[in-house]
Amino acid sequence: MVSLNTPTAAPPGAPAGAAPAGRRPALRRDGRYAGLFLAPSLAGLALFTLFPTVMALGISLFDWPVFGERTFLGIDNYTHLLNDPVFRRVVLNTALFVVLYVPLNVVVSLGLAVWLGPKIRGRQAFRVLFFIPVMTPMVANVMVWRLLFQPGGLIDTGMQSWFGVDAPNFLGSSSWAMPAIVAMSIWQGFGYNFLVFSAALDQVPQSQLESAQIDGAGPLQRFRYVTWPMITPSIFFATTMTLITSFQVFAQPFILTQGGPGVSTQTIVMYVYNQGWQFLTMGLASAAGWVLFVIIMGITAIQFVGQKRWVHYDV
Amino acid sequence: MYRTPARARRWAIATLSALALTAVAACGGNDGSGSGDGSGSADKADLTWSFWVGGTEDQAAWQKVADQATTDNPGITVKLQGTDWNNYWAKIGTLLASGKAPCIIGMQSLRLASYANAMLPLDELMQKYGLKTEEFDKPIMEGLKADGKQIAIPYDSGPMVIFYNKDLFEAAGVAEPKPGWTMDEFKAAAKKLTGAGRTGLVTTPGDLGVAAWVRTQTGAEPLADGKLALTDQKFVEGFEGYADFVRTDKFAPQVPSGSTDFETTQFVSGKSAMQLNGPWSLIDTKGKAKFQVGVAPIPAGPDGSKTYTAGSGFGISRSCKSPDAAFKAIMSMTGEKPLTTLAAAGRAYPARTAAHDAWFAAAKIDGAKETLDYASENSIPLVTSKNWVQVADLLNRFGTQALNGEIPPDQALKTIQDQAGAGS
Numbered sequence: 001m002v003s004l005n006t007p008t009a010a011p012p013g014a015p016a017g018a019a020p021a022g023r024r025p026a027l028r029r030d031g032r033y034a035g036l037f038l039a040p041s042l043a044g045l046a047l048f049t050l051f052p053t054v055m056a057l058g059i060s061l062f063d064w065p066v067f068g069e070r071t072f073l074g075i076d077n078y079t080h081l082l083n084d085p086v087f088r089r090v091v092l093n094t095a096l097f098v099v100l101y102v103p104l105n106v107v108v109s110l111g112l113a114v115w116l117g118p119k120i121r122g123r124q125a126f127r128v129l130f131f132i133p134v135m136t137p138m139v140a141n142v143m144v145w146r147l148l149f150q151p152g153g154l155i156d157t158g159m160q161s162w163f164g165v166d167a168p169n170f171l172g173s174s175s176w177a178m179p180a181i182v183a184m185s186i187w188q189g190f191g192y193n194f195l196v197f198s199a200a201l202d203q204v205p206q207s208q209l210e211s212a213q214i215d216g217a218g219p220l221q222r223f224r225y226v227t228w229p230m231i232t233p234s235i236f237f238a239t240t241m242t243l244i245t246s247f248q249v250f251a252q253p254f255i256l257t258q259g260g261p262g263v264s265t266q267t268i269v270m271y272v273y274n275q276g277w278q279f280l281t282m283g284l285a286s287a288a289g290w291v292l293f294v295i296i297m298g299i300t301a302i303q304f305v306g307q308k309r310w311v312h313y314d315v
Numbered sequence: 316m317y318r319t320p321a322r323a324r325r326w327a328i329a330t331l332s333a334l335a336l337t338a339v340a341a342c343g344g345n346d347g348s349g350s351g352d353g354s355g356s357a358d359k360a361d362l363t364w365s366f367w368v369g370g371t372e373d374q375a376a377w378q379k380v381a382d383q384a385t386t387d388n389p390g391i392t393v394k395l396q397g398t399d400w401n402n403y404w405a406k407i408g409t410l411l412a413s414g415k416a417p418c419i420i421g422m423q424s425l426r427l428a429s430y431a432n433a434m435l436p437l438d439e440l441m442q443k444y445g446l447k448t449e450e451f452d453k454p455i456m457e458g459l460k461a462d463g464k465q466i467a468i469p470y471d472s473g474p475m476v477i478f479y480n481k482d483l484f485e486a487a488g489v490a491e492p493k494p495g496w497t498m499d500e501f502k503a504a505a506k507k508l509t510g511a512g513r514t515g516l517v518t519t520p521g522d523l524g525v526a527a528w529v530r531t532q533t534g535a536e537p538l539a540d541g542k543l544a545l546t547d548q549k550f551v552e553g554f555e556g557y558a559d560f561v562r563t564d565k566f567a568p569q570v571p572s573g574s575t576d577f578e579t580t581q582f583v584s585g586k587s588a589m590q591l592n593g594p595w596s597l598i599d600t601k602g603k604a605k606f607q608v609g610v611a612p613i614p615a616g617p618d619g620s621k622t623y624t625a626g627s628g629f630g631i632s633r634s635c636k637s638p639d640a641a642f643k644a645i646m647s648m649t650g651e652k653p654l655t656t657l658a659a660a661g662r663a664y665p666a667r668t669a670a671h672d673a674w675f676a677a678a679k680i681d682g683a684k685e686t687l688d689y690a691s692e693n694s695i696p697l698v699t700s701k702n703w704v705q706v707a708d709l710l711n712r713f714g715t716q717a718l719n720g721e722i723p724p725d726q727a728l729k730t731i732q733d734q735a736g737a738g739s
Contacts, residue, residue: 066408066409066411066412067411067412067430067432067433068432086734146571146574149571150571150574150577151568151569151570151571152512152568152581152584160512169569169570169571169719170571171571171572171573171574172569172570172571172572172715172719173719173721174721177572255573256573257571257572257573258572258708258711258712259572259573259712260572260573260711260712260713260715261570261712261713261715261716261719261721262712262713262715262721262722262730263712265572266712274705274708277404277405277408278404278405278704278705278708279702279704279705279708280408280429
């Protein structure tokens with residue numbers, strides 16, 4: 001360790017590569033204190049996040065029943081997953097959910113945020129109203145939607161009395177079940193992004209919009225060339241977070257359809273839950289968890305690289 | 316802090332890998348020497364009992380059952396640890412695996428095979444303390460065995476029977492079903508009851524229901540010699556007949572996926588005239604329904620009425636430090652007195668024959684005793700495989716598609732067999 005009072009050894013006009021010796025120890029000391037302050041959360045991160053992640057990687061190399069003998073398999077769990085038609089379908093389902101849900105969520109929440117611009121009366125009340133589904137427990141939301149969707153439910157009886165035809169069996173038909181889950185999820189989840197976008201829109205300086213208007217820009221042009229660039233950081237944040245959470249979708253299909261009919265609404269996290277906690281095969285569950293982890297990591301990395309092209313932080 | 320970031324990272328990774336490997340190695344040796352529950356002697360012990368409960372009222376009722384153990388054995392106390400049904404099975408799995416499970420474990424007959432390895436066989440204790448097995452319903456006593464060893468002592472049981480809406484039967488001019496009624500009579504009644512927004516039957520592909528409908532039609536069982544045998548010709552035929560209720564006969568509504576309470580809501584709201592259910596739900600259903608509820612045995616196929624029994628009981632974890640005390644507690648908890656109290660409150664159809672009368676008195680349904688005795692005689696326990704939870708899950712998923720006519724029934728069974736057959 002270098003003491004603080006070490007005399008300056010470097011002569012004046014030393015090469016630029018050698019940092020001034022008086023400055024370095026101070027930096028090091030800062031680093032030490034920073035490390036000290038970070039230690040508790042680093043320890044927590046290591047214990048509760050990194051360790052389980054690495055542990056799961058270890059478990060995924062074993063046939064690991066909750067009871068009974070464990071045997072080392074190497075990558076067999078992964079090859080099993082890749083060759084399992086059910087797991088492949090499960091990955092596709094998750095991708096389908098993401099592809100349907102993320103854009104729709106952003107469009108709905110951004111659309112409503114723009115619509116509820118500063119000039120609307122009672123916008124605070126609307127904001128609260130739109131945020132209510134986010135605050136109510138998911139299980140309660142799903143129960144209500146199930147009563148809407150199921151045969152003899154609200155939509156079905158409504159269609160029968162008005163049009164005299166049966167509604168589709170939303171939760172029992174392989175082609176309707178996923179759209180039904182996406183619809184429910186958007187209703188449940190758009191309020192959060194709506195708040196993020198509302199806050200971002202409020203930050204757009206009125207003066208710039210006005211000068212654009214004086215220059216002859218219409219409402220669409222003002223949105224495209226003034227508002228949009230300024231809210232791109234928020235849109236980036238919202239899409240990244242929504243993408244990550246929608247890859248992890250679990251509660252909606254779990255309660256609404258149990259992943260059925262067949263495996264048409266089973267998602268990766270549901271697969272992990274079932275393998276681990278219902279069928280007690282931890283090895284396969286951990287392997288599937290790692291597959292999801294790698295997918296999310298990859299896509300988030302791509303997003304971060306891609307943001308340079310369209311996100312503007314310099315406003 | 317003096318290291319470059321890259322070096323620090325390398326160190327962190329190395330440390331974590333070492334930690335993980337140690338953990339893997341440590342967990343690898345499953346010697347079962349965890350710190351189990353209930354240290355003490357045969358006469359004096361504080362025990363914990365893990366069980367599924369529905370809410371605070373439920374918790375209070377079951378704690379009274381636990382207190383019976385202390386009344387009978389002053390040195391023994393039993394503390395109830397309640398969890399809701401779904402979380403219970405996730406929790407009990409980890410507890411049993413870690414060797415830190417409570418002494419007394421609630422166990423359901425359909426799930427028994429998955430957990431039997433971590434449970435103590437009770438046969439020696441039964442002999443030592445003179446438990447009279449003949450006082451219990453035979454099918455459920457059998458149903459709580461794994462590999463011929465008694466794993467749990469039952470508190471409730473019951474054969475799958477038909478619940479029906481007496482008012483709808485009367486309005487449609489259909490004769491009420493009696494023990495011995497046939498599949499043809501059942502189908503004729505169901506068709507007659509269908510119409511005007513109502514259906515004769517409601518069914519979802521739950522394991523007990525499917526197995527019972529298949530067995531009464533063709534006699535086939537889901538397991539043969541402990542191996543899953545869903546693609547056997549007889550089973551396929553029975554399952555096709557069952558799927559036809561929804562698929563072609565259309566006297567039962569299309570099935571939503573994963574809706575466990577669809578059958579009950581549909582029946583209780585008067586939209587469907589019949590459902591197949593266990594007596595454990597009868598008093599609750601009767602309380603919710605705004606019509607007269609009747610019970611009848613499952614209709615008879617070519618070889619008579621055949622159904623399955625399921626039920627639940629209490630067993631002892633292998634890690635329990637004082638199995639003798641735990642067994643004495645279980646004997647008290649499944650004794651005549653607590654089971655009669657539970658029966659009178661309408662909570663469970665008791666596994667003890669002596670407590671049946673209290674339950675029938677509480678149910679107040681004409682012909683219930685005749686029906687249940689008849690069904691019990693014609694029932695066998697649904698013995699399951701180790702991976703039954705997976706089988707039941709797959710049956711629900713692909714059964715829904717088969718019933719709704721999205722895939723052929725034999726293809727549904729083949730998919731289930733391919734997915735789960737190897738692990739049975």
